[in-house]
Amino acid sequence: MENTLNLSVDTLTKIDEVVPKYPEKRSAALMVIHLVQDELGSVNDSACEWIAHRLELQPINIKELITFYPMLREKPWGRKHVRVCRTLPCALRGSYGTCKTFEKKLGVKEGHVREDGEYSLEFMECLADCGQGPVVIVDEKTYENIDAKRAENFAELLIDGKLDGSVDFTSYEDSLNQESK
Amino acid sequence: MNASTPKERRIILKHADDPKYSNQIGCYLREGGYESLKKAFSMKPDEVGEEVLKSGVRGRGGAGFPAGMKWKFLDRKSGKPIYLICNADESEPGTFKDRQIMYKDPHQLIEGMMIAAFAIGAKQAFIYIRAEFHEGARILDRAIIEAKKAGFCGDQILGTDYSCNLVVHRGAGAYICGEETGLIESLEGKRPNPRIKPPYFPAVLGLYQCPTIVNNVETLCNVRHIIEMGGEEFSKIGKPNNTGTRIWCVSGQVMNPGYYEFECGSLTLGQMIFDVCGGLQPGRSLKAVIPGGSSAKVLRADERFTGSLKDGTEFDWGLEDIPLDFDGPMSAGSMSGSGGIIVMDDTVDIVEAMANVNAFYAHESCGQCTPCREGSLWMRKISQRMCSGGAREEDADLLLSVAKQIEGRTICAFGEAAAWPTQSFVTKFKDDFIRKATDSQKDRDPKSLQLI
Ligand SMILES: Cc1cc2nc3c(=O)[nH]c(=O)nc-3n(C[C@H](O)[C@H](O)[C@H](O)COP(=O)(O)O)c2cc1C
Numbered sequence: 009m010e011n012t013l014n015l016s017v018d019t020l021t022k023i024d025e026v027v028p029k030y031p032e033k034r035s036a037a038l039m040v041i042h043l044v045q046d047e048l049g050s051v052n053d054s055a056c057e058w059i060a061h062r063l064e065l066q067p068i069n070i071k072e073l074i075t076f077y078p079m080l081r082e083k084p085w086g087r088k089h090v091r092v093c094r095t096l097p098c099a100l101r102g103s104y105g106t107c108k109t110f111e112k113k114l115g116v117k118e119g120h121v122r123e124d125g126e127y128s129l130e131f132m133e134c135l136a137d138c139g140q141g142p143v144v145i146v147d148e149k150t151y152e153n154i155d156a157k158r159a160e161n162f163a164e165l166l167i168d169g170k171l172d173g174s175v176d177f178t179s180y181e182d183s184l185n186q187e188s189k
Numbered sequence: 190m191n192a193s194t195p196k197e198r199r200i201i202l203k204h205a206d207d208p209k210y211s212n213q214i215g216c217y218l219r220e221g222g223y224e225s226l227k228k229a230f231s232m233k234p235d236e237v238g239e240e241v242l243k244s245g246v247r248g249r250g251g252a253g254f255p256a257g258m259k260w261k262f263l264d265r266k267s268g269k270p271i272y273l274i275c276n277a278d279e280s281e282p283g284t285f286k287d288r289q290i291m292y293k294d295p296h297q298l299i300e301g302m303m304i305a306a307f308a309i310g311a312k313q314a315f316i317y318i319r320a321e322f323h324e325g326a327r328i329l330d331r332a333i334i335e336a337k338k339a340g341f342c343g344d345q346i347l348g349t350d351y352s353c354n355l356v357v358h359r360g361a362g363a364y365i366c367g368e369e370t371g372l373i374e375s376l377e378g379k380r381p382n383p384r385i386k387p388p389y390f391p392a393v394l395g396l397y398q399c400p401t402i403v404n405n406v407e408t409l410c411n412v413r414h415i416i417e418m419g420g421e422e423f424s425k426i427g428k429p430n431n432t433g434t435r436i437w438c439v440s441g442q443v444m445n446p447g448y449y450e451f452e453c454g455s456l457t458l459g460q461m462i463f464d465v466c467g468g469l470q471p472g473r474s475l476k477a478v479i480p481g482g483s484s485a486k487v488l489r490a491d492e493r494f495t496g497s498l499k500d501g502t503e504f505d506w507g508l509e510d511i512p513l514d515f516d517g518p519m520s521a522g523s524m525s526g527s528g529g530i531i532v533m534d535d536t537v538d539i540v541e542a543m544a545n546v547n548a549f550y551a552h553e554s555c556g557q558c559t560p561c562r563e564g565s566l567w568m569r570k571i572s573q574r575m576c577s578g579g580a581r582e583e584d585a586d587l588l589l590s591v592a593k594q595i596e597g598r599t600i601c602a603f604g605e606a607a608a609w610p611t612q613s614f615v616t617k618f619k620d621d622f623i624r625k626a627t628d629s630q631k632d633r634d635p636k637s638l639q640l641i
């Protein structure tokens with residue numbers, strides 16, 4: 009199939025691996041969309057068409073997924089995407105304040121991408137880590153107990169590119185890897 | 190800690206927080222991993238199913254249906270392929286237990302699933318995991334490769350002629366994919382619109398219209414321990430009809446929120462909040478508790494619960510006396526649901542708390558049924574207006590009437606999940622709702638905790 013989206017060899021290989029895992033091609037739709045979105049940042053009309061063609065479907069079959077699922081996108085988020093949990097358990101520990109702090113510090117309104125494309129902020133529904141709320145996800149890493157006060161410091165480190173490896177903020181994912189060493 | 194409060198009994202989470210334990214197969218094998226699989230493969234599939242039936246284990250995903258019974262409903266005569274799906278969507282607000290299992294001990298789930306697949310005769314199994322668990326999906330993928338290499342999953346398991354492939358499938362952020370028929374639609378590559386039951390009981394008409402078993406992560410992990418101990422032994426843990434342990438997830442306003450595994454029914458809600466979780470912040474008092482994920486009806490701290498249990502014994506409980514098992518919260522008019530206990534103290538504005546929950550359901554309705562789509566939207570709008578200075582005395586009744594028009598009129602149980610919070614909050618805290626409208630100081634204190 010023609011690579012009109014200029015996808016990397018890695019993504020194309022992963023797509024070729026994932027599709028045959030399913031008894032029916034259509035079932036692979038979400039997984040293929042994720043792979044395409046991970047590389048391109050979003051799934052626009054031409055990406056929809058390409059995926060549909062790859063899975064022998066109509067573009068609408070892909071489009072209806074993109075427009076339904078909250079994590080699928082027709083336009084990309086910023087280069088760094090910050091998610092804050094909004095739902096009750098996190099709100100009871102101050103997540104509305106956390107979100108406000110990020111809006112101020114990162115210069116972007118919740119649900120939007122900053123003009124220069126650097127940051128985007130999303131106030132999301134429960135992220136299944138409610139015991140350690142407020143929960144924040146930056147790209148793919150989960151940070152716990154980020155109340156409004158800690159969010160100030162958190163945002164500063166994020167802006168300085170020093171969040172990774174900071175002592176005060178170890179992600180849930182990184183704390184696992186440490187354990188396995 | 191109060192002397193009468195029992196200790197945790199960790200079966201599923203035994204190794205979850207052990208610094209010397211990792212999610213790689215070596216650790217799992219060292220701790221006796223995959224021995225249950227070998228034991229199961231020395232039995233007949235039906236015998237494995239019998240053990241699970243005998244264990245009495247009830248589903249940990251929300252509805253609490255006995256797993257062994259569900260497996261019995263499987264349509265085996267159709268000749269169509271049988272599928273096993275692990276529900277790892279973990280989308281019920283207040284719940285974070287399946288996360289701990291998958292990130293920290295993924296092989297336990299794989300072993301449980303392969304035993305379950307063998308018992309029901311599935312040749313293909315899926316783990317449907319929520320997309321926010323990026324690393325979780327990778328951990329499972331890696332674990333499956335390890336298990337395949339060792340012959341515990343995939344082709345010719347343990348050298349027998351039984352094969353079962355296991356595939357990790359990622360969702361994309363929609364709560365409704367936790368509902369099993371919505372999940373199945375999603376796995377078919379469609380919008381996750383739940384199917385109407387009957388006729389679409391998954392055990393008869395599930396994935397690709399084939400017989401399908403959907404079980405929660407924790408349920409499937411229990412299967413591994415049932416086979417290790419034997420169904421009879423397992424049924425002695427906990428209480429009759431409430432067997433095994435349960436992982437309770439406590440969130441909200443307690444000193445030490447977290448996940449705690451206890452024998453079913455071995456402690457009360459009060460012991461959990463005040464002993465295990467260290468109680469509330471100094472100077473605060475308890476206002477309300479949601480005992481089973483945000484869909485469960487809220488309980489008021491000063492309520493009394495009376496009635497008689499299934500075995501005929503009469504009970505007269507305060508909130509703190511409710512036993513933590515399946516039947517306790519149910520007898521108190523709510524449910525233990527997914528095990529997510531959300532605690533609120535006296536600083537919480539109850540109307541705002543409800544508005545927060547309403548916003549969740551309005552956002553997550555799949556939109557197929559008019560009562561659910563419109564009702565959840567209007568409950569959000571009304572409650573949000575109430576919280577931004579526009580509350581009217583008649584709003585309490587209006588909210589109740591909207592909720593009443595949803596319940597029982599929808600394709601899936603999301604309708605109830607959306608209606609129950611409103612019904613219980615408004616009925617039990619009517620004073621707070623009226624006060625919202627009559628209080629002359631309608632503007633909120635900007636320093637107070639904001640929930641909507
Ligand atoms: C709206 C809604 C959301 C649900 N979300 C989940 C979920 O996130 N995880 C889960 O295991 N079950 C969830 N369930 C329950 C499932 O439909 C199903 O009953 C369960 O996965 C069966 O597994 P079990 O018998 O092992 O509990 C949900 C149900 C409804 C109605």
Ligand code: SF4
Pocket residue numbers: 365382383553554555556557558559561562599600601602603604
């Ligand atoms: S009850 Fe709500 S979530 Fe369930 S099918 Fe109907 S509209 Fe969708």
Ligand code: FES
Pocket residue numbers: 093094095096097098099133134135136137138139141143282283284
């Ligand atoms: S409510 Fe924030 S993670 Fe669940």
